[in-house]
Amino acid sequence: MNTVAVECKNIWKSFVKEGEVNKNLRLKWPFWNQKKSFFHVVQNVNFTVRRGEIFGILGPNGSGKSTLIRMISTLLVPDQGEIRVFGLDVLKDRNQVRRMINRVSVDAAFFKKLSALENLSYAARLYDVEIKQGRKKAIEILERLGFQVEKANTPMENLSRGMQQKVAIARALLTSPVLLLLDEPTTGLDPKSKRDVQDFILEVQREHNATIILTTHDMGEAERLCNRLAIINEGKFVMIDTPENLKNLVKVKMGLNQVTMEDVFFYLTGVNWEEDSR
């Protein structure tokens, strides 16, 4: 686990605040419409993920997790900082980096009129997998994820959200990925399906020594899957450590005998338990 797989150094990203004008900017016509206000979504984030590691990112809604994942996957350009994937710069060596990455997100795009199997076969061809081989592998993975195989020929648009999510995961696992970016991979799945997907993620890590960066709102999942966790709040990494160490730290800080990952999350993101349960 010593090779560095992903390195993020001093990453910043801002977006435009819609409908807000920055009156402090002294711009004249024709640049007056550039008097925009910005807000920081990712602020000075630094971390390293080693090969074969499952690295989790936990944080409240809107804390910048997906933005960070999208920058690592070359879909967004950081305003500042450097991201390297196995030593390659995500901006300068974008195409090479893309070949190493498979990403799953809740907004996965498909050919909606085509079936799950057709979508997966198409993806397999893109990765140079021979057609028969691709179909066989697709069915194997779908079965492994608990997808009802009799639905494999149903158009994507007629599948439930959870089923579509499983197809998105299957697509990311069709080829042996070097770096998997899983943005809330189990959101919307029932408990059994969640467990199937989690088991498969662990299997991919074990068998392919794949590096996995994962975001989730499921504290149990984070604890079960991740070797280390980063807690992000308002775009800043608050702490990075193993789930066990995070729990021990919060246990001491709170003066309790036992704490859960929820306690860790609430403590480190500053969310008040009482406020949150109201």
Ligand SMILES: Nc1ncnc2c1ncn2[C@@H]1O[C@H](COP(=O)(O)OP(=O)(O)OP(=O)(O)O)[C@@H](O)[C@H]1O
């Ligand atoms: N393309 C964009 N343009 C403007 N604002 C954006 C854009 N993408 C994200 N944002 C804003 O950036 C902030 C962080 O969004 P992001 O999706 O990274 O959060 P997140 O931590 O993944 O949230 P969630 O847990 O809800 O998925 C939010 O305020 C969001 O509205």
